[in-house]
Amino acid sequence: MDNKTFGLRAWMEQLNRSELPAMAVVVHDLLRLAQSETASVGQLTDVLMRDAALATKVLRVSNSVYCNPGREVIKTLSRAVVVVGFDQVRMIGLSVSLLDGLLTQSPREQLQALLARSFHGAVQARNLAQYLDQRQQEEVFIATLLSHIGELAFWSHAGKQADRLAAALAEPGAEPDKVMRRELGVTFEQLTVGLLKTWNMGEIGQLVQASRTSDGPAARAVALGSNLAGRVAAAGWTDASVQALIEPVAELIGTDAEHAWQQLVSSGQEAVRVAGHCSNADLQQWIPRADDLPLDLSALLQMEVVPEVEQAPSERAPELEPETLLQPNLKLFKLSVDHLKLMVRAAMDVDTILNTLMQGLHRGAGIERVALMVLAEQKTQVRVRAAIGKGAQRWRDTFVLPCSGQPHVFSHALEQRDCLLLGGAEQGALNTLLTTEVVALVGSGPLVIAPVVAGSRRVGVLYGDMRLSGRELAQPQVTAFARMAELTGQCLQRLSQR
Structure with a gap:
């Protein structure tokens, strides 16, 4: 039998030998700029220019109809900040870093589906956070996007072991946690906690952990965004499990159920549009569209x-x-x-x-x-x-x-x-x-x-x-x-x- 990685320490060593730590540094620096009240255009462009491919992709997204409906030609990152906005360019950089960074090694379906679900959940959570404290929008976005980073990293970098795990999980009656402990010696939740700690994502890691128990408004936004995206991906927008989240969302953002529902649908449509620009993969196909939902008049x-x-x-x-x-x-x-x-x-x-x-x-x-x-x-x-x-x-x-x-x-x-x-x-x-x-x-x-x-x-x-x-x-x-x-x-x- 061939050697395989087994146990938390072994998996952490393998994943930290990959390209993931470099991607994490970019994410960490962009997040640090989001938390700074004195961040400048020069600091933002310096972070993005470290990676020529990232800078090129940010410019391409900034020139898209979604970000730049006036179609002004943007040739430099500093001009992108003027036309599109500082926060928007930083968010584009974060999204591109994470999505394309994880898809570099393996475009397998499990990875694309989970990335799309994570991105959808992040857009939902960020838009809920704007009702709470706008200063936390980016932290909520990143925490939701990284709340499944252990599983994302596995499907991206585990090679043949990912194939074996996929086959084991597909067996009738398979219990995911038991199968993972048997095959990997670790759960995806443990990998997530370990990676966030290794990458020095202190506050983001704490927010991800708090979301498991919905401890606080920001944590609830992360949990609701992630849960909604997961349920929509599994059963579609009209499923009862999705409808059951409308009241908790309305309670969180302080509005009625009708407005809460429209907020969720609008965020779902936004996620579809943005995902098409922020990744080389066709992540749009993995986010159920809300275009054909019946309008309740x-x-x-x-x-x-x-x-x-x-x-x-x-x-x-x-x-x-x-x-x-x-x-x-x-x-x-x-x-x-x-x-x-x-x-x-x-x-x-x-x-x-x-x-x-x-x-x-x-x-x-x-x-x-x-x-x-x-x-x-x-x-x-x-x-x-x-x-x-x-x-x-x-x-x-x-x-x-x-x-x-x-x-x-x-x-x-x-x-x-x-x-x-x-x-x-x-x-x-x-x-x-x-x-x-x-x-x-x-x-x-x-x-x-x-x-x-x-x-x-x-x-x-x-x-x-x-x-x-x-x-x-x-x-x-x-x-x-x-x-x-x-x-x-x-x-x-x-x-x-x-």
């Missing part, structure tokens, strides 16, 4: 008029009887989504795409006024290309806003990747984008906007409000709005390729 059927602050008679929203209020038509909304999905695969003309979009959001999702504002006059103006809802049709003749000068909500949306709900007290500084000119055109009150992007080309901004009745925009409506904006961009991109 049932709560919209019970929408009621929300009392507003007393206004002058000329400014007050018209009083409408409940039976005359626009109500969602869930069947029509689903039909509109299905038609847009078909048009992503088989291009149709612009008018058909926009008519489907307008009808789906207005009559389907029950949004009273909807419009698509597009870049015009050599991208110097924003004008209305399509509109629906009482009084909105006249915007095609009257609505004109310059793209230069004082920033406004539409120019801001063109620079963003996310759907935004504005006009409420909780939006704070963003409400300054509702300029006098904007209010003169669309009125005051809550509104939802989302950029429409066709590949790398910024087409315009999708706009919606409930100004006619004075009702609030419900979270499911905002979710529907964001999904339709994304699909419209995909349809227009497909049309441009025809």
